[in-house]
Amino acid sequence: MRPENPTAAIRDFIANDLLYDPSIEIGVDDQLLLDGLVDSLSIARLVIFVEDSWQIHIPPGDVSIENFGTIEAIVGYADGRASQQQG
Amino acid sequence: MAYLLHQLIEEAAAADPDHVALSCRGADITYAELFERAGRLANVLTMRGVKPGDRVGIYLNKCLETGIALYGIMMAGAAYVPLDPTAPIARLAFIVNDCHIEHLISEPAKRERLEAMAREAPSLRAVIGLHEDIGDVEAIDWRAVAGASQETSPRVTEMDPCYILYTSGSTGVPKGIAHTHRSAISWANVTASTYRFGPEDVLSNYAPLQFDLSTLDFFGGARSGATTVMIPEEYLKLPTSLAGFLEESGITVFFTVPMALIQLSQPGVLDGKGLGKLRLVLFGGEPMPLKHLVSIMERVPQAEFVNVYGPTEVNGVTHFPVESVPDPNGPPLPIGEPYANVEALVVDSSGNPVDDGEMGELLIRAPTMMRGYWARNDLNEEVFYFRQRFSGLPEVFLRTGDLAHRDREGVFHFHGRKDRQVKSRGFRVELDEVEAALLSHPAVEEAATYVITEGDGTVLIRAAATLAGHEVEEAALRRHMATSLPGYALPTSIEIVDDFPRTTTGKIDRKSLAERAGALIREGSRA
Numbered sequence: 130m131r132p133e134n135p136t137a138a139i140r141d142f143i144a145n146d147l148l149y150d151p152s153i154e155i156g157v158d159d160q161l162l163l164d165g166l167v168d169s170l171s172i173a174r175l176v177i178f179v180e181d182s183w184q185i186h187i188p189p190g191d192v193s194i195e196n197f198g199t200i201e202a203i204v205g206y207a208d209g210r211a212s213q214q215q216g
Numbered sequence: 217m218a219y220l221l222h223q224l225i226e227e228a229a230a231a232d233p234d235h236v237a238l239s240c241r242g243a244d245i246t247y248a249e250l251f252e253r254a255g256r257l258a259n260v261l262t263m264r265g266v267k268p269g270d271r272v273g274i275y276l277n278k279c280l281e282t283g284i285a286l287y288g289i290m291m292a293g294a295a296y297v298p299l300d301p302t303a304p305i306a307r308l309a310f311i312v313n314d315c316h317i318e319h320l321i322s323e324p325a326k327r328e329r330l331e332a333m334a335r336e337a338p339s340l341r342a343v344i345g346l347h348e349d350i351g352d353v354e355a356i357d358w359r360a361v362a363g364a365s366q367e368t369s370p371r372v373t374e375m376d377p378c379y380i381l382y383t384s385g386s387t388g389v390p391k392g393i394a395h396t397h398r399s400a401i402s403w404a405n406v407t408a409s410t411y412r413f414g415p416e417d418v419l420s421n422y423a424p425l426q427f428d429l430s431t432l433d434f435f436g437g438a439r440s441g442a443t444t445v446m447i448p449e450e451y452l453k454l455p456t457s458l459a460g461f462l463e464e465s466g467i468t469v470f471f472t473v474p475m476a477l478i479q480l481s482q483p484g485v486l487d488g489k490g491l492g493k494l495r496l497v498l499f500g501g502e503p504m505p506l507k508h509l510v511s512i513m514e515r516v517p518q519a520e521f522v523n524v525y526g527p528t529e530v531n532g533v534t535h536f537p538v539e540s541v542p543d544p545n546g547p548p549l550p551i552g553e554p555y556a557n558v559e560a561l562v563v564d565s566s567g568n569p570v571d572d573g574e575m576g577e578l579l580i581r582a583p584t585m586m587r588g589y590w591a592r593n594d595l596n597e598e599v600f601y602f603r604q605r606f607s608g609l610p611e612v613f614l615r616t617g618d619l620a621h622r623d624r625e626g627v628f629h630f631h632g633r634k635d636r637q638v639k640s641r642g643f644r645v646e647l648d649e650v651e652a653a654l655l656s657h658p659a660v661e662e663a664a665t666y667v668i669t670e671g672d673g674t675v676l677i678r679a680a681a682t683l684a685g686h687e688v689e690e691a692a693l694r695r696h697m698a699t700s701l702p703g704y705a706l707p708t709s710i711e712i713v714d715d716f717p718r719t720t721t722g723k724i725d726r727k728s729l730a731e732r733a734g735a736l737i738r739e740g741s742r743a
Contacts, residue, residue, distance in 0.1 A: 160450065163448075164449075169452065169475070169641065189485050192455070193456045194454055
């Protein structure tokens, strides 16, 4: 199931579960991977979170900068993947 | 023949001025341009009073200016000190203060963090790469550098420091590993000759500047007049993108950590990627799980794979070329044989050499050895081992702290650490430093850190704490630790416990904590 507010859901997951800092500000187009906001270990947790939230399967080959570089990109990718899997 | 590190680009520029030296995010710089721009930076630094022996910081994400900074700082006679862009400000300020950095090379995107750093680091006088001053800290624009003269007259010897790499320290603060022009150029020479680097090679730069892997990429490349392509930070986290990058950049030599190879070997990651140009894959930093090595070797059959061993204090000292695809269930890869000019010795706890086949601490004598830890005579007194063989100067070895044995064929095998240093995802971490960071939270009474190894060989750092009265959440402890530790050193979990398992003398039994956690994980994976 797609989260009701997907952008906020991903933002909250990164802030609370990956960075343990609910007050941190992350914009939808902030580069998640450049400055250590999300590291290689937490990217795996983020992928699982997106898989569970959208109920999709994400092949390792799809975990790319284009699809996971920003919150906006993640939502776009997950939505696309969900409609692909339904169709 | 170059004997100072920055002379490598002078020689490469003389041999082939238009050859691309460095490439980053689609931008290139030739050896002639690199030599010229580094010279101008050196002139600016010299005019501002930077003298041979001084330290200059580099606080940049990967970009061409990183390369200009490296060589410009050394051409001014100073040593470069990389500052990790992802590290907490308090840690960076500690480093700036510890080696008294007055000049930094940085970029406008880091302005806010530079402001915070300047408040904690009073020695800071100027930042190159900024447009506007930060209080008393002067900003020097790259345009001003471009207008400077190219003249430099460094009075540097090969025994002067050329860079200081800070690493985790067991006393709770980072320690600086100071290398000399001699040790660094020896490493460039041994790798260039052993692996036959040439101008046609394209070396990747995987590791950020604060990790010693980067020195092979930059200086081994420059030694051979090759091109070094810096892999932008975001590609390091996503194997699929990394695979595409290696292909598009035509990388021929890839020096990395086992974690990157494990990720690249995941199903689908290399599908459709043509890595036919890759001729050499060097990996080191921690043991490589064979299952994943087999899988990546099968995917990149033309490339030679080599296990490289050596703590940052000595650069690389032994290597093991993997001649055929190993049995995934076979014994771990050896760390191999010493490079030419390296003497490796295994000693027992009293410092006496042991027989082949017996395990002991590995000692290394090599021209690639550091000068010492920066301003830490206490550590330097412990880390060097002196052997008096003949009258005259003693032979100096480094105590690696690694346990190893030498087999009858002269091949060395690694058996872990003597102390509490661990490698987690390629990062070197002192568990005692992590523990000290947790203990510094006022609510924590006692703390313990330990590691667990997951099924795929991934080493994870964990912590447990008892509290001094009032409640505190795990997240608060983690935030506190993140103010002094880099992200890779943070525990993956912090368990709040009523008490610890104890040894008979009442000390925290960290071994038992690790065993208990390991057993729970194995149970979980069976369920």
